[in-house]
Amino acid sequence: MNDIAHKDLLVLHRPYRDPEVEFLRWIIWNADRLDKWPRIRATIQPEYLVIDAHRKIFELALDRNAKGCPVTLSEIAEHLDFHDDEVNLTWRMIIGMEEDVFIATTDYGPLPEKFIEMWIREIQRIHQQRQARHALSLLQTRAGADELTTQDIAEQMRAIQGLTTDHRDTSVTTSEAVSQAIDDIEAAVAGNAGPIISTGFPSIDAVTNGYQPGELWLVGARPSIGKTAASIAMIHAATESVPALYVTLETSEKKMALRYMSFLSGVPVVAMQRGQLNKSQIQSITMHTPTVSARSILWRNGVADKTHTGIMAWITDKIRERQAKVVFIDYLGLIRHQNSRLDKRLQIDEITSDLKHLAIQHEVTVVLLAQLRRDADNTVPEMSHLKESSGIEADADRILLIHRPNKKENPHENIEDCQIIIEKNRDGETGWKNIKFSRKNMRFFEQEK
Numbered sequence: 001m002n003d004i005a006h007k008d009l010l011v012l013h014r015p016y017r018d019p020e021v022e023f024l025r026w027i028i029w030n031a032d033r034l035d036k037w038p039r040i041r042a043t044i045q046p047e048y049l050v051i052d053a054h055r056k057i058f059e060l061a062l063d064r065n066a067k068g069c070p071v072t073l074s075e076i077a078e079h080l081d082f083h084d085d086e087v088n089l090t091w092r093m094i095i096g097m098e099e100d101v102f103i104a105t106t107d108y109g110p111l112p113e114k115f116i117e118m119w120i121r122e123i124q125r126i127h128q129q130r131q132a133r134h135a136l137s138l139l140q141t142r143a144g145a146d147e148l149t150t151q152d153i154a155e156q157m158r159a160i161q162g163l164t165t166d167h168r169d170t171s172v173t174t175s176e177a178v179s180q181a182i183d184d185i186e187a188a189v190a191g192n193a194g195p196i197i198s199t200g201f202p203s204i205d206a207v208t209n210g211y212q213p214g215e216l217w218l219v220g221a222r223p224s225i226g227k228t229a230a231s232i233a234m235i236h237a238a239t240e241s242v243p244a245l246y247v248t249l250e251t252s253e254k255k256m257a258l259r260y261m262s263f264l265s266g267v268p269v270v271a272m273q274r275g276q277l278n279k280s281q282i283q284s285i286t287m288h289t290p291t292v293s294a295r296s297i298l299w300r301n302g303v304a305d306k307t308h309t310g311i312m313a314w315i316t317d318k319i320r321e322r323q324a325k326v327v328f329i330d331y332l333g334l335i336r337h338q339n340s341r342l343d344k345r346l347q348i349d350e351i352t353s354d355l356k357h358l359a360i361q362h363e364v365t366v367v368l369l370a371q372l373r374r375d376a377d378n379t380v381p382e383m384s385h386l387k388e389s390s391g392i393e394a395d396a397d398r399i400l401l402i403h404r405p406n407k408k409e410n411p412h413e414n415i416e417d418c419q420i421i422i423e424k425n426r427d428g429e430t431g432w433k434n435i436k437f438s439r440k441n442m443r444f445f446e447q448e449k
Contacts, residue, residue: 019122020054021093027061028073028094037065043120048127050339053086057094129353130346197325197365200237201435201446204420207428208398211238211326213363215426216356216395218332220370220386221402222377227369229442230402230420231328232256232263234367235297242325243296245318247311249334253299257292262441264288269442298322307338308351312358319362329355331369333387349391356395372401380405383423399424402444404437414440 027040041062046055060079061071069075082088196210211217219234221227228250238244248256255269262269265284271277272285298318315327329335337347352368359366370392376385381401386392393399404418416437422430435446 019126020049020051021090023120023123024054024057024061024090025094027058028071028076040120044123048123050126050130050342051086051090053084053090056080056087057090129350195241197241198237200233201420201433201444203433203435203446204400204422207422207425207431209427211365211367212397212427213325213365214360215365215397216352216359217365217367217398217400218370218386218392218396219367219400219402220372220381222372222374222381225402225404225407226437226442226444227371227402228259228330229263229437230444231330231367231369232260233444235326235328236260236263236295238326239295239297243322244298244326244328245315245322245324246297246299246328246330247315248299248301248330249306250330251301253301256299256301259442260297261285261288261292263443264291266438266441266443268440296322298324306334307336308354309338311335312354315358316362319364324364326365326367327359328367329369331371332392333371345391348387349395352391352395368396381421393424396424397426398422403432411439414438418444 023044044058046059046062049055049058057076057080060076064071064075077091080087080091082091196205198205198210199208219227219230221230228248231246235244235246246256258269258272261267262272265281265288267277267281267285271281277285300314300318311329318324319327332348332351335351337351339347342350355366355368358364370386372381372385373387376382381403383393383399383401385401386399399422401421401423402418403421404416406416406418410416416439417434418437419432419434421432424430433446435444437444
């Protein structure tokens with residue numbers, strides 16, 4: 001590793017996109033930019049960085065700069081313990097040895113100044129969010145224990161709000177906002193608003209207007225109720241009009257393709273796996289194969305970096321590459337936070353908040369699958385049954401819960417009556433929507449009226 005560190009390397013490919021890594025990469029690759037160090041020292045403290053290895057490298061860089069020593073790859077590398085896996089991985093990312101990064105030996109000048117400013121702002125934003133979430137968690141605990149007066153709670157809530165306020169001027173006047181809204185309404189009246197990106201369930205489309213850009217949807221259910229089956233129906237409908245991505249952290253791409261074929265053809269997955277197919281089933285598979293191939297769906301069984309920042313980086317790349325408009329992630333409980341020592345509730349809060357930000361930034365709909373807690377068994381599911389639910393409830397625009405009260409009744413009957421419960425709908429009504437479930441091929445559908 002030290003041999004690599006002494007080479008004059010240049011990352012020619014895109015940035016890694018993790019703000020902490022990019023920040024460290026900038027200050028090390030631009031060691032001669034001494035004019036930037038006062039700004040760095042004044043705005044970023046080591047504790048702002050989430051990952052221990054990142055803090056170690058930044059502390060080394062700060063210490064060497066304070067002593068007037070070079071802050072270079074080779075000088076920093078000499079003081080690192082590469083037996084530490086976290087340090088090793090971080091260093092590989094800084095010098096550009098991770099997946100999808102191209103390296104060349106060259107002589108290169110300093111990167112544009114805008115990059116360091118961008119990463120400083122992003123690290124500050126993330127640090128403020130972490131502070132706010134920690135303060136909110138502490139406030140909830142103290143308020144629940146009746147340790148605070150109403151006035152105390154109000155004052156602390158204002159302080160927390162100040163931490164999360166974006167002070168950049170992105171405001172518009174009332175006149176401008178109304179004008180933009182009227183333009184959208186006129187386009188819809190004239191039939192120029194474009195087709196609805198359907199969920200596959202007309203009754204849900206009727207109250208949500210389908211998938212909308214910048215939204216985070218959550219589909220929740222207990223294990224074996226059919227989250228993945230519902231998501232296949234939903235992504236099939238979406239890709240009638242737009243490309244989509246599906247990140248599965250639970251099963252393989254091959255298995256997902258079989259389940260999708262089963263959804264279309266009506267042939268059970270087990271029958272396809274065993275090859276026990278009759279003539280009509282073979283004909284159905286043959287007939288629907290072109291549809292499967294033609295749909296613009298990119299399936300992915302996890303990513304190289306299974307932390308939420310790694311998953312989001314992969315999604316961002318594929319959104320740009322394939323112009324995807326809907327992204328499915330199966331499921332929330334399998335997404336790792338980059339700081340495993342953080343309280344689980346705060347981890348979930350950050351993950352859902354960042355996914356919401358991704359949806360807004362790239363104007364896509366993110367559909368996140370999630371498991372409900374065990375106490376949702378044998379009862380009507382509610383929003384409070386979501387694991388670590390406070391952040392999810394705040395960030396999600398729509399929350400759909402699958403309810404199959406007849407799952408254990410009449411097991412020999414194929415078609416089962418069930419419901420999708422719209423627990424949260426930011427722009428419309430909530431309530432129960434009656435649907436059907438085919439036990440034979442794990443398919444949800446809505447009966448035509």
